[in-house]
Amino acid sequence: MKSGSSLPAPRKGKRVLLLAAGLLCGALGFSGLAGAEGPADDRWWGPGEDRTWPEVLDYPNANGILRTLITGGPVQTKGHPFFEPMGPNGRACISCHQPADAMSLAVETIQERWRVTNGTDPIFAAYDGSNCPVLPQGEAASHSMLLEHGLFRIERPWPITEYEGRAVTPDFTIEVVRDPHGCNSGVQYGPENGRISVYRRPRPLANLKYLLAVGFAYDPKQGLTLPRDPDTGEYLSGNLMSDNRAVNLRLQMEDAASTHGEMIDRLSPAAIQAITAFNLSVFTAQQVGAHGTALDSLGATGGPATLRDSEAGALGSIGVPVFSEFAVWETIAPEEAARLSPEQLEWRRSVARGARVFRDKTFLITDSAGINSPMGFGNPVRNSCVFCHNMTRMGNDVAPGQVDLGTTTLPFADPLPDFPLFRITCTGDPHPHYGRVILTYDPGFALTSGRCADVGKITLQSLRGLSARAPYFANGSAKDLEGVVDYYERRYNIGYTAQERQDLINLMSAL
Template sequence: MTLIRFRPLLAAAALLVLAAAQKAPPPRWWSPGEGRSFPATLDYANEHGTQRSLLVGGPMPTKGHPFFEPIGPNGRACVTCHQPADGMSLSAATARQRWDETRGRDPLFAASDGSNCPSLPQSEKASHSLLLERGLIRIQRPWPVREWQGKPVTPDFTIDVVRDPNGCNSGEKYGPKAGNVSVYRRPRPVSNFKYLLAVGFAYDPKQGIALPRDPDSGAMQSGNLMADNRARNLREQMEDASSTHLEFAKHLTPAQIDRITDFEMRLYTAQQVSKQGGALDSGGATGGPAKLRDSEPGALGSIGTPVWSEYAAWEKISSEDAAKLTPEQLAFRQSVARGARTFRDKTFLITDSSGINSPVGFGNPVRNSCVFCHNMAQMGNDVAPGQVDLGTTTLPYADPFDDLPLFRITCLKAPHPFYGRTFYTYDPGFALTTGRCADAGKITLQSMRGLAARAPYFSNGLAKDLRAVVDYYERRYNISYTEREKQDLVNLMSVL
């Protein structure tokens, strides 16, 4: 009798547990091979609100899919370093959490590039400090550069290792004397590729030369795929990643490349909800990934759709709409709208930046605003192909790092246009692809969508948060932002 009496209560409790489970957020970490389905709409909370990924044609089973399966020997998959909860990149906070949960045994921490150097004791947390503290993956490039765009190259500069705190730029196996250079960079997001592959010019306006061509299609190359532009299309990017980060012995098959390309080209990621401002597609605003999915890459912000015009409606909120908001929500929305205007309209002198101020560029100095380089409508990446040097990796502008290798670059022909014959850098950047001293320090601009989910920022994790991004530009170009303008810009970036 007692058991019969309690059965309804047990059933009700089971239903409550089931309902709670159905409402629970999806697990943040995607392990290779777990077979989870990728839904049409996938939301994850972050420090600034909620990020959303939209998969056109989803949901998609991931069992057997080459982006999600550990088909290499080290147990990794593409998803290991391109996590949906981190804007299809990898945040340092996620890396730390994964270390704690697995005691450093996750394939993410593979000795080849998930540690500061394979020669270090891999069980020690300190051996993975660059990944854990700044979200950096080791990238090993051949030295000297052998070819650029399929043609042989003789570098016009030398590299000397001034400091090697991690042991991966000196010795018999690692470093210029061993035929390679190790640099450390953030994983780039693999989403919103409709925009990242778009080309706005028939030539490279930063160098005054014709654009490289896609080796497969013959189409002009956007140059926005990798930090040093070493891959000309998605196939080359995948083959580079599979042979290094996944340690494949063989190339991906054409069928596998097609499946990964199909997934990446259907994926759109952006912030969807702000903790302070509410839904980003409300009150006349059109924030969120649906705008990216439904729009086409825009022209230069100065002559086409204004960059971040998604939030123009928040600049002048009607009294009727304001009455529906808390004072905090109203103030935040107005701040975002002001940030978008500051981003577009506040000009400053851009100086000594290769790819911008070079002799074939736009003059030195040139007066413009943030939109000069972050100019593609709906996206904020550079519609004008080509790499630029903002000083984030090169002295005297980069912050002093004691955990990164420091290289001395010596130009053998013409001196660098701004640094002279000899200078120092933590990452030669694009020069490791072209072999040209004038390209040292140049890095492909980061995508601006999904910033809230993937701190830290810049290619080497120089900025720990969004405020540090603004502060760096303030120091670098003496912009003289007011405190309100700085916060407005932070709030804008938090909703992208």
């Protein structure tokens, strides 16, 4: 994006909400909006505001309405450390974890903040809200990674010296092939200066009991017993961050405070406790889908209430099948079908079919570390989406979910000319699939573990609230849900029919 280039037209939050509400009035099984509590004109929650966060909070999006629930009663934001600025750049946790965006930050919201604040919102802070602090900060072009892809700069130390409490010597070298923004070269940045910059999406801070849940004591991808939480001694899920660099909520928030928040002091124990309690209380999911369809109608159990009320950590293959919340829509009784419009009926059926496709449509998975190596599944292995997205109701991985889908690494990644490009050379064993030399936009988990075999691995995340938080994948390379399905189609030559593709898109829009 060039400086001064136009951004898309502003979003009409209130109008969208009213339109959605109007559609809902005719929808069978409409479970009600919390419109009075979810102020559409105030969908942005700024740091330091004095507001009441209600127990039910609804926001419209292009596919319907997202609902966010909190347990434990309403929260007053004034004085709460999740909402108060933590450092000189004025950001709080809420800056990048917005309820309208499923507790992440949609690129549409980012663009709107640029327009509304003329680029002065704290999310555009030079440290990581610009492509690089050395760039002129008043220009949109200096924030193009955030404005165009929804990506914040993540600075990682190099070389890695420690992982999981053990000394580490990386078994690869890293060189910079291309540095379009200046944060991987020069006198301050780059591997030679101990600072590698990659660009990633903020992860949703919601439904965390699922991301923290541990199903088994072993990590099949590492061939080891799970590591223990340094604070509690419990097993760690390994599913919190895209590169697993912070293994529990305390470490995640300390990492975020010192980097994104540029906080100089450490978070106090009381602040950590308050933020943790709030984080664990938040559940979010799409509540209303297309055509005003309440996702918990006609016996379906979509929406965040089911997430809030269910046990976390179950493997779908041996319990409740993944996304079977919509299975009842496979066979809607004629008398109920007659009360729906043709579009409402077909959309429900499509969502239910999409869940079937997600679980049952198998394809050959090839050359994907974390799947095809080293566990013994073979390369290739035939399976479906739920091979990895296997946790009941959430679709994250019950095991630590570090997998290389190729979204960040050549030859599988889409061309990303405005991303830095790194050349990895394995100095020990070659990578099991890429060989000794690898070109990548983001080494991912390897920047945490120091292992060449982990280059390109990114932790699977929740599939909930997708309609509210485009773009997708850790590097934002899929602009929309269509882009997600189409990436998988290209990557694994799946052969989805047009109907299957649309059913999957409709399913994901309903999560």
